Each structure stands twice: as C-alpha cells, then as structure tokens.
Amino acid sequence: DTAVSQTPKYLVTQMGNDKSIKCEQNLGHDTMYWYKQDSKKFLKIMFSYNNKELIINETVPNRFSPKSPDKAHLNLHINSLELGDSAVYFCASSRFSGTFRAHEQFFGPGTRLTVL
Amino acid sequence: DAKTTQPPSMDCAEGRAANLPCNHSTISGNEYVYWYRQIHSQGPQYIIHGLKNNETNEMASLIITEDRKSSTLILPHATLRDTAVYYCIVVRGADGLTFGKGTHLIIQP
Numbered sequence: 001d002t003a004v005s006q007t008p009k010y011l012v013t014q015m016g017n018d019k020s021i022k023c024e025q026n027l028g029h030d031t032m033y034w035y036k037q038d039s040k041k042f043l044k045i046m047f048s049y050n051n052k053e054l055i056i057n058e059t060v061p062n063r064f065s066p067k068s069p070d071k072a073h074l075n076l077h078i079n080s081l082e083l084g085d086s087a088v089y090f091c092a093s094s095r096f097s098g099t100f101r102a103h104e105q106f107f108g109p110g111t112r113l114t115v116l
Numbered sequence: 117d118a119k120t121t122q123p124p125s126m127d128c129a130e131g132r133a134a135n136l137p138c139n140h141s142t143i144s145g146n147e148y149v150y151w152y153r154q155i156h157s158q159g160p161q162y163i164i165h166g167l168k169n170n171e172t173n174e175m176a177s178l179i180i181t182e183d184r185k186s187s188t189l190i191l192p193h194a195t196l197r198d199t200a201v202y203y204c205i206v207v208r209g210a211d212g213l214t215f216g217k218g219t220h221l222i223i224q225p
Contacts (some may be wrong), residue, residue: 041217042215044215045212092160104159104162
C-alpha cells in the first residue's frame with residue numbers, strides 16, 4: 001500500500017490554465033505539506049495543513065491554494081499557470097506538527113508539472 | 117532554523133561505510149538534526165534524526181558532537197542503491213523542512 005500518493009504523476013499544460021494536483025495519505029497523519037522542487041533541484045516548503053488549518057505559507061503566490069476536504073487529503077490548486085511554475089511538486093505528511101516535537105515526514109512520489 | 121553546510125559530493129566504495137559530514141555551528145538547544153535522502157526522481161526519504169545523543173536505526177547511525185555544532189551520518193555497508201543526494205536539516209520540530217543543496221553520494225562498484 002502506498003503511504004502518500006499523488007495524482008497525476010505528470011501534468012503538461014498551457015500558460016494561463018488552472019490545474020489541480022491531488023494528494024492522499026493513508027497513514028492517519030494529522031499534518032500534510034506541499035513542497036516545490038525547481039529545475040535547480042532546490043526543495044522548498046509551500047504549505048502545511050494541520051486539522052484543516054493552514055500553518056505555513058512561505059511567500060507562495062496566491063495563485064496557489066491548498067484545499068483539504070478531509071484529514072487524509074491535501075490538494076493543490078493552481079490558477080493562471082505561468083512558465084515559472086514548471087517544477088516537481090511533492091506532497092508529504094507527518095504525524096503531528098509543532099515545535100519541539102521531533103517527527104519524520106513521509107513524501108509522495110512527486111508530480112512533474114510542465115507549463116508550455 | 118540553523119543553516120547547515122555539507123560537501124557537494126562524495127564517493128564511497130560499495131560495501132564500505134559511508135560517512136557524510138554536516139556542519140551546523142549555529143544550532144540552538146531545541147533544534148533537532150534530521151537526515152533525509154533523495155534518490156533520483158523520487159520523493160525525499162527520512163533516514164534518521166537526533167537531538168543530543170547518538171542514534172542508530174536499521175538504515176544508519178547519526179553521530180552528533182558534544183557541542184552539537186556538527187554531525188556525521190554513517191551508512192555502515194553502502195550499496196549501489198544508496199547513491200542519492202543526502203540532506204542534513206536542522207529544525208525545531210519538523211514544520212516545513214528547509215532543504216539545502218545536500219551531498220551527492222555516489223557508491224562505486
């Protein structure tokens with residue numbers, strides 16, 4: 001069983017379109033995250049959600065919006081796609097968040113987004 | 117979060133121990149040291165973490181110096197499948213991990 005899954009694996013689209021990437025975790029974790037890995041391979045946090053509450057937003061454009069229908073899902077919606085949005089997007093989950101509490105994050109396989 | 121410094125690349129012979137260093141001289145008392153790795157085209161994989169004491173699990177050992185300003189990840193018997201980029205991350209808890217450039221470990225047959 002896949003712990004953290006993402007769909008689709010590849011996404012090719014035109015500039016200006018709106019697209020979504022889905023993420024599901026079956027680990028019973030409380031917190032989920034979205035990361036972006038650009039062409040230079042830098043991996044950066046975008047969002048995290050804990051009990052449907054956004055707790056991190058690292059200067060991400062408001063064209064990006066996370067949506068969590070339930071604790072097991074955190075989908076990423078992107079409006080008006082731009083060339084610079086091309087990257088690999090990773091979803092992750094962890095048992096809980098918060099400072100002073102060590103825990104590991106489980107990552108999905110990634111979604112490669114290409115904007116033409 | 118404290119900044120980390122790692123060598124950009126390292127080679128290791130298959131079957132030997134791979135020792136990956138990490139400097140984190142600005143670490144504060146409540147920050148953990150985490151290690152993750154990313155095998156080509158896959159999502160990052162958690163390896164191990166520690167606060168003050170040395171740690172060991174089925175994948176690796178983590179040695180943290182007494183002053184906590186540096187650490188070493190040890191893969192005891194490296195295999196070709198251990199070829200990956202290894203990230204040392206220092207953070208309070210694990211909200212929003214900040215990945216640096218990491219060390220590209222290449223296991224040679």
